[in-house]
Structure formats: C-alpha cells, structure tokens
Amino acid sequence: MRIDVEATGICGADIGTVRNPAPATGFPVTPGHEVAGVIAELGPQVQGWEVGERVAVGWFGGSCGHCPACRTGDVVHCPQRKIPGMSCPGGWSSTMTVPAAALARIPEGLSAAQAAPFGCAGVTTFNALRHSGAGPGDLVAVLGIGGLGHLAVQFAAAMGFETVAIGRGEQKRKLADGLGARHYLDTERESPGAALAGLGGARLILSTASSSKPLADGCPAT
Numbered sequence: 001m002r003i004d005v006e007a008t009g010i011c012g013a014d015i016g017t018v019r020n021p022a023p024a025t026g027f028p029v030t031p032g033h034e035v036a037g038v039i040a041e042l043g044p045q046v047q048g049w050e051v052g053e054r055v056a057v058g059w060f061g062g063s064c065g066h067c068p069a070c071r072t073g074d075v076v077h078c079p080q081r082k083i084p085g086m087s088c089p090g091g092w093s094s095t096m097t098v099p100a101a102a103l104a105r106i107p108e109g110l111s112a113a114q115a116a117p118f119g120c121a122g123v124t125t126f127n128a129l130r131h132s133g134a135g136p137g138d139l140v141a142v143l144g145i146g147g148l149g150h151l152a153v154q155f156a157a158a159m160g161f162e163t164v165a166i167g168r169g170e171q172k173r174k175l176a177d178g179l180g181a182r183h184y185l186d187t188e189r190e191s192p193g194a195a196l197a198g199l200g201g202a203r204l205i206l207s208t209a210s211s212s213k214p215l216a217d218g219c220p221a222t
C-alpha cells in the first residue's frame with residue numbers, strides 16, 4: 001500500500017534510527033513509525049482497503065504470518081517482522097509504502113496529528129493497561145507525564161481506573177488534572193512509594209519515565 005503521509009510523530013526510538021545505519025544496507029533509512037495519512041495506491045493483491053481511506057501505521061510494519069509467533073497472535077515477536085523507519089523507509093516523508101497488514105483505520109473525529117502518535121506511544125501504553133489485569137475502580141499509577149505518560153493517563157481514566165499521575169514538579173499537576181488523573185504525586189515534594197501506599201497501594205504502576213529511581217522508592221532497604 002502506498003500512503004500519502006499527513007502527519008508523523010517523533011518518537012525517542014527515531015533518534016536511534018537517525019544515528020545508526022540500517023544493518024542490511026549500512027545507510028540510514030527514513031525514520032518515522034507513528035504515521036497517519038490516506039491510502040494513495042493499492043498493491044495488486046490487496047483486499048479490504050480502498051484508495052482515500054484514512055489509515056495509521058505504527059511500529060508494527062507487518063510480519064510473515066506463518067511462524068510460531070505469528071500463529072499465536074504474537075506478531076511483534078515474528079523474526080521477520082518489519083519496522084517502518086528501520087526495515088523499510090518510514091513516515092518522515094510525503095509518502096511511504098508498507099504491507100497492508102501494517103494498517104489501522106483512523107476513526108472519524110480523530111485528526112491525523114492526533115492519530116499518528118497512537119501508532120507507537122499510544123499502542124504501547126494502551127496495551128500495557130489493557131493486558132495488566134487491572135479492572136475499573138482499581139488504583140493505577142502512571143509514572144512520567146510526557147509523550148507516553150500523557151496518553152496513558154487519558155486511557156487509564158477512560159478505562160475507569162482510579163488514576164494516579166506521578167510527575168516531577170508542580171507544573172505537571174494542572175496538566176494531569178486536565179487529562180483525567182484523580183490524584184497527582186509530585187516526586188520533588190513527596191515519596192511516590194509512600195504516597196501510593198497511603199492511597200491503599202496500586203494494582204499497577206505503568207512506568208513511562210527513563211529514570212528508574214522513583215520505581216525503587218518504597219522498596220525495602222537491602
């Protein structure tokens with residue numbers, strides 16, 4: 001499928017793509033794996049899609065479809081999986097070509113700029129919440145209110161979790177409130193481990209922060 005690109009997110013992993021050449025060719029490829037656009041051209045074998053449909057492409061750029069991982073639905077661990085921006089040119093471009101299996105439809109009411117980051121940051125946090133075993137009413141904490149965290153807080157609130165946003169500094173409190181967090185913990189002012197314990201303990205802590213220091217907080221001293 002060839003897609004006319006309308007918006008592409010910038011993910012932390014893209015920095016690695018820019019700095020490190022693709023192993024197969026030795027040359028950098030076009031980065032970009034949070035892509036939203038419109039189908040411009042169908043391949044000859046493609047069924048179920050039409051030119052003009054609004055679609056997104058994320059980190060998953062297609063898989064072999066017949067290996068043990070693919071047969072059990074674990075497509076991201078297919079040895080032959082493709083990653084846009086690494087195994088093929090990605091979305092930092094006006095056009096890109098991917099297998100039809102890589103596409104997700106964009107629902108009405110979601111702009112291209114809103115939909116694009118769902119391809120990586122969105123699906124990463126959504127799947128973590130959805131497969132966590134937490135249910136509505138459970139206390140769920142999101143550590144880090146940045147690119148991934150600000151989406152995770154919105155998903156968690158919409159899923160009915162009692163959502164705790166954990167950020168650094170008071171300036172993130174208003175943002176977290178607006179995103180639907182019930183509580184906000186400022187790691188510069190309080191110990192997040194003790195504060196979560198005071199709220200009855202968390203069913204899940206989803207860490208989106210690169211620093212692991214707050215995760216160690218509250219663990220018994222060794």
Ligand SMILES: [Zn+2]
Pocket residue numbers: 011012013014033059120121
């Ligand atoms: Zn990414």
Ligand SMILES: [Zn+2]
Pocket residue numbers: 063064065066067068069070078079080081
């Ligand atoms: Zn496979």
